[in-house]
Amino acid sequence: MTLSVRIIPCLDVTDGRVVKGVNFTNLVDAGDPVEMAALYGIEGADELTFLDISASVAGRETTLDVVRRTAEQVFIPLTVGGGIRTVEDVDRLLRAGADKVSVNTAAIARPELIAEIADKFGSQVLVLSVDARRARTESGFEVTTHGGRESANLDALTWIDRACALGVGEILLNSMDADGTRAGYDLGMISAVRAVTKTPLIASGGAGTLADFAAALDAGADALLAASVFHFGMHRIGDVKSYLDANNYPVRTVANK
Amino acid sequence: MIAILDYGSGNLRSAERAFATAGQEVIVTSDRALALEAQGLVVPGVGAFAACMAGLSKVNGSEIIRERIALERPVLGICIGMQILFSQGSEQSENGIHTGVGIWEGEVSKITAPILPHMGWNTVETHAQSELFKGVEEESFYFVHSYAAKSAVGKLSSWTTYGEPFISAVEDGYVTATQFHPEKSGDAGLQLIKNWVGAL
Numbered sequence: 001m002t003l004s005v006r007i008i009p010c011l012d013v014t015d016g017r018v019v020k021g022v023n024f025t026n027l028v029d030a031g032d033p034v035e036m037a038a039l040y041g042i043e044g045a046d047e048l049t050f051l052d053i054s055a056s057v058a059g060r061e062t063t064l065d066v067v068r069r070t071a072e073q074v075f076i077p078l079t080v081g082g083g084i085r086t087v088e089d090v091d092r093l094l095r096a097g098a099d100k101v102s103v104n105t106a107a108i109a110r111p112e113l114i115a116e117i118a119d120k121f122g123s124q125v126l127v128l129s130v131d132a133r134r135a136r137t138e139s140g141f142e143v144t145t146h147g148g149r150e151s152a153n154l155d156a157l158t159w160i161d162r163a164c165a166l167g168v169g170e171i172l173l174n175s176m177d178a179d180g181t182r183a184g185y186d187l188g189m190i191s192a193v194r195a196v197t198k199t200p201l202i203a204s205g206g207a208g209t210l211a212d213f214a215a216a217l218d219a220g221a222d223a224l225l226a227a228s229v230f231h232f233g234m235h236r237i238g239d240v241k242s243y244l245d246a247n248n249y250p251v252r253t254v255a256n257k
Numbered sequence: 258m259i260a261i262l263d264y265g266s267g268n269l270r271s272a273e274r275a276f277a278t279a280g281q282e283v284i285v286t287s288d289r290a291l292a293l294e295a296q297g298l299v300v301p302g303v304g305a306f307a308a309c310m311a312g313l314s315k316v317n318g319s320e321i322i323r324e325r326i327a328l329e330r331p332v333l334g335i336c337i338g339m340q341i342l343f344s345q346g347s348e349q350s351e352n353g354i355h356t357g358v359g360i361w362e363g364e365v366s367k368i369t370a371p372i373l374p375h376m377g378w379n380t381v382e383t384h385a386q387s388e389l390f391k392g393v394e395e396e397s398f399y400f401v402h403s404y405a406a407k408s409a410v411g412k413l414s415s416w417t418t419y420g421e422p423f424i425s426a427v428e429d430g431y432v433t434a435t436q437f438h439p440e441k442s443g444d445a446g447l448q449l450i451k452n453w454v455g456a457l
Contacts (some may be wrong), residue, residue: 003419004378004397041443046378071271077399077441078271097270099441122304124374124401169374169401200376222372252378252397254443 002250006046006223007213007240008202009230011036013082014054016062020180020228030231034069040230041074043237044254048074049102049172049225052082053147064096071097081129081172087116094121102127102172105145108152108159111166118167127202128168132156132189133176141189148176156189157196170200172225178206180228185216194220210235210243217249259454260295262321262338263287264312272301272335275440278447279454287316296457298325302337306346306365306404307355309337319358326360331431331457336402339427339434340365343406360432361410370420373403379437381425384413389428389435389452396445398437400425405436 011018011033018030030036037048048070052063060083067080080093081102090101107113107128117126135142141156152159160171173193175186185206194201203221207213207229216224229235241251259276261269263285276283276299284291292298300322302309313319322342325332334342341357346365348355357365368375378397383390400417407422411429416422417436425436433453439446 002379003375003400006377068270071268072274075271075275075441075446076443077401077438094268095270097268099268099271122308124303124376170376198372200372200374223377 004046004250004252005217005244006202007044007237007251008047008049008223008225009036009040009045009237010049010051010204010225010227011231012051012053012227013063013066014052015059016066018231019053020231033066034073036231037070037074037078040237041076042254044241044252045076045237046223046252047077047079049079049081051102052080054082064092067093067096067098079127081127085113087120090117090121090125094125100125100127100170102129104129104131107163108143108145108154111162114163114166114168118169123167123169126168127170127172128160128163129172129174130156130160131174131176134186134189139192141192144176148179157192160193161196164197164199168199170202171197172202172204175205179204181206182208182229182234184208184212185219185221187215187219190216190219190221208234210240213240214244214247214249217244258282258284258295259297259299259457260292261285261299261301262292262316262318264309264316264318268303269301272299272440275447276450276454279451281454289317289321292321293325293328293330297331297333297454298322300332300334300338300341302335302339302341303401304337306337306340306348306357309341310355310357313341313358322358322360326431329431331433331453333453334432334434335440336436336438339436340404340406342432342434343410346404348404361427361429363406363408363410365404365406367403368405368420368423374401375403375419376401378442379417379419379425381415381417381437383415383426384428387413387415387426387428388456389426389433389449390415391452393445393448396442398425398435398439398442398446398449400437402436
C-alpha cells in the first residue's frame with residue numbers, strides 16, 4: 001500500500017471559459033470548464049484545480065456557478081483559487097462545492113488570512129499557491145504577484161516556511177519561468193522547497209514530456225499539476241499515469257469506460 | 258431517505274449528490290427528528306476534532322448518534338465524522354485531549370509520517386468479511402487527514418498504511434465509518450456508498 005502520486009489538471013477559468021497562455025499572457029480559449037472537468041474525471045484525474053482569472057465581479061459569480069455544476073457531477077477533490085481575500089470568499093466557494101481553496105496574493109498582503117482560514121475550516125482546505133521565479137534573493141527564488149508580472153520582494157523559501165507555520169495544508173509551487181513553456185518543471189526550485197517543508201507539495205509550470213513528470217517527482221513533488229499539455233491533447237492523463245506506472249511510481253489507475 | 262447531518266462542517270453539497278447517485282432521497286439537515294427517522298444518517302466532518310465536536314454539540318449531534326445506534330438505525334461517519342465516534346482525540350499539545358462521542362473506546366492521534374497531512378489516494382487492506390468494500394477491494398480512496406485511530410475496534414476493521422498502519426474503515430453492526438472520503442473517491446467511492454445504502 002502506497003499513497004499514489006496525484007495528477008492534477010488545472011483549468012484557468014475566466015468568464016465561464018477555460019483559457020491558457022504562455023507565461024500568463026497570450027490567452028487562448030481551451031473549452032468549457034464543466035465539460036473538461038467531467039472528461040478529466042473520467043480519464044483518471046486525481047483532483048481538479050480551477051484558477052479563476054476573471055477580473056470582474058460578474059466573472060467571479062460565473063466561476064461560482066462553474067464550481068457548483070462541476071461538483072454536482074465530478075466526485076473527486078476540487079480546488080478553486082483566484083481572488084480569494086477573506087474567510088467569506090472561502091465560505092462561498094466551499095458552499096458552492098469546492099473542497100479546497102488556494103490563496104496567493106491576498107495572503108502575501110495579509111499573512112493572517114492563512115491562520116483565519118485554517119482556524120475556521122481546517123488547514124486541509126487551504127492550499128498556498130506560490131508563483132515563484134529565479135531571482136537574486138537569499139534562496140535564489142522570489143515570490144511574484146499578478147500572474148508573475150510583479151515582484152513581491154519576498155524570498156520564496158522564507159515565505160513558504162512562514163505560511164506553513166501559519167497553517168497551510170498544501171503548497172502549489174508554480175514556476176513563472178517555466179509556466180506554459182513545456183520545457184520541464186523547475187527541478188531546482190522543487191527540491192529547494194521540498195528541503196524546507198513537510199507539507200504536501202504540488203509542482204506546477206513547465207510540464208512537457210512524460211519524463212518531465214517523473215523528474216518532478218524525483219525532485220520531491222508529491223503531486224503534479226499541468227494545464228496546456230492536457231488541454232491541447234499533447235498527453236492524456238492516462239498516458240502520464242501509464243508512463244509513471246511503467247517506471248514504478250505509484251499511481252491510481254481507473255477502469256476504461 | 259438518507260440524512261446528512263449538517264453541523265457546519267465542510268462541503269456537504271457534493272456529499273449530497275454522491276449519496277443521491279445510490280438512488281435514495283437525500284436531505285442535508287440538522288433537524289433532530291429528521292436525523293433520527295432517516296433510514297441512514299451520514300456524519301461528515303472536516304477540520305479539527307475539537308471544532309467538529311463543538312459544531313456537533315450545537316445540534317445535539319452526539320445524542321442523535323447515540324440514540325440512533327440504540328434504536329438500531331445505521332450511521333456512517335466520514336473522515337473526522339469517523340474520528341469523533343471514538344472516545345477521545347488528541348490534537349496539538351496546546352489543545353490537549355478532547356472527548357468524542359464515545360461509540361468506540363479508543364484514541365485518535367497524530368500519524369507518524371514524514372509528510373502530513375496524508376493527502377491523496379491510497380489503498381485499503383480490507384477485512385475478508387467486509388460488505389462495505391464488496392467489488393472495490395482493490396481500489397484507491399481519497400484521504401485527507403493527519404490524525405487516525407490505530408487500534409482495532411468494532412466487528413470489522415480495515416487498514417491503510419501511511420508512515421504507520423491506521424484504521425481506514427470500521428464496520429460494526431449499525432455503525433460504519435471511513436477515514437477516507439467516499440464522496441470524493443470517484444467511481445470506487447460511489448460503489449462503496451451504494452454498498453452501504455444497499456444494506457440499509
